[in-house]
Amino acid sequence: GQNIDQPTEMTATEGAIVQINCTYQTSGFNGLFWYQQHAGEAPTFLSYNVLDGLEEKGRFSSFLSRSKGYSYLLLKELQMKDSASYLCAVVGGNYQLIWGAGTKLIIKP
Amino acid sequence: DGGITQSPKYLFRKEGQNVTLSCEQNLNHDAMYWYRQDPGQGLRLIYYSQIVNDFQKGDIAEGYSVSREKKESFPLTVTSAQKNPTAFYLCASSVLGQGHSNQPQHFGDGTRLSIL
Numbered sequence: 109g110q111n112i113d114q115p116t117e118m119t120a121t122e123g124a125i126v127q128i129n130c131t132y133q134t135s136g137f138n139g140l141f142w143y144q145q146h147a148g149e150a151p152t153f154l155s156y157n158v159l160d161g162l163e164e165k166g167r168f169s170s171f172l173s174r175s176k177g178y179s180y181l182l183l184k185e186l187q188m189k190d191s192a193s194y195l196c197a198v199v200g201g202n203y204q205l206i207w208g209a210g211t212k213l214i215i216k217p
Numbered sequence: 218d219g220g221i222t223q224s225p226k227y228l229f230r231k232e233g234q235n236v237t238l239s240c241e242q243n244l245n246h247d248a249m250y251w252y253r254q255d256p257g258q259g260l261r262l263i264y265y266s267q268i269v270n271d272f273q274k275g276d277i278a279e280g281y282s283v284s285r286e287k288k289e290s291f292p293l294t295v296t297s298a299q300k301n302p303t304a305f306y307l308c309a310s311s312v313l314g315q316g317h318s319n320q321p322q323h324f325g326d327g328t329r330l331s332i333l
Contacts, residue, residue: 112259138318150307150324151260158319195259199318207259 110134112208114196119214120186128181128194128211136201142170142181143195145210151195154181183213191215219244223308223325229333230295230302238293238328240308247313249291250322253277254305263306266291267313295330305329 112132120126132140139158143151157163157172157179169182181194196208221242230236242249248267252260262275266285280299285291291310295302306329309322 116257141321143321148305148327148329150326152324153321156319156321197260203318204262204265205260205322207261209257209259 110200110206112196112198112206114194114208114211116209117212117214119216120183122186122188122215122217124186125182125184126186126213128183128213130179130181130196130208132177132179132196132198132206132208134177134198134200134206137174138199138201138203140170140172140179140199141197141205142179143197144192145195146192154194186215188215188217221308221310221323221325223306223328225328226326228328228330230330231333233297235294235296236330238295238306238308238330240291240293240325241289242291242308242310242323242325243289244310244323245288246310246323247288248311249285250309250311251275251281251283251291251293252307252309254307254327260307263293303331 114130142154145151155170162171167184172179193210193212195210197205200206224239250265251263261277263281264283266272272283272285282294305327307327308325311322312320
């Protein structure tokens with residue numbers, strides 16, 4: 109079967125750094141997306157990785173290791189507005205998206 | 218601004234009633250999708266369409282129906298056969314094709330459906 113695992117919930121402090129992990133087992137791999145979703149709102153695109161390594165985009169970075177079936181999203185200089193759920197989604201062998209359940213990130217002052 | 222519009226934001230369904238959720242996009246995307254989101258679960262694909270007048274069942278199509286008569290529009294009907302319809306419904310669109318696997322899906326703001 110196909111499976112994506114993320115921690116259910118994480119807590120971090122304003123101004124700190126947090127790493128949200130995502131592991132996957134899928135039939136084929138054509139890339140991995142990270143989305144941010146505030147409660148009751150639409151998911152919004154954060155990053156896309158298809159090659160191994162780190163992609164940096166401002167305060168957010170995303171890492172991929174295809175051999176390990178592993179990705180992480182790194183958030184630096186946390187702000188209160190970063191409180192949201194973070195969704196990992198893999199593009200499978202048939203080019204359809206497989207979604208993780210999301211990680212709820214709580215930022216404390 | 219280009220985007221995806223879903224309506225209504227909140228919807229209530231009575232027993233035995235069919236309800237239709239609207240989704241319109243002006244991004245000129247070929248592909249459109251309907252997802253259901255339940256607490257503690259990932260997005261689950263209900264239906265998707267890659268071209269006008271064609272659509273495919275996703276993982277949880279039972280009790281739902283769609284149409285794609287125009288490129289811009291992809292309405293979802295929740296029929297009375299769907300016994301547990303209470304959920305957050307999200308519509309999305311994307312550029313199509315294997316060469317575009319790096320293109321993200323763009324989402325509407327969702328419709329929250331509840332049972333009366």
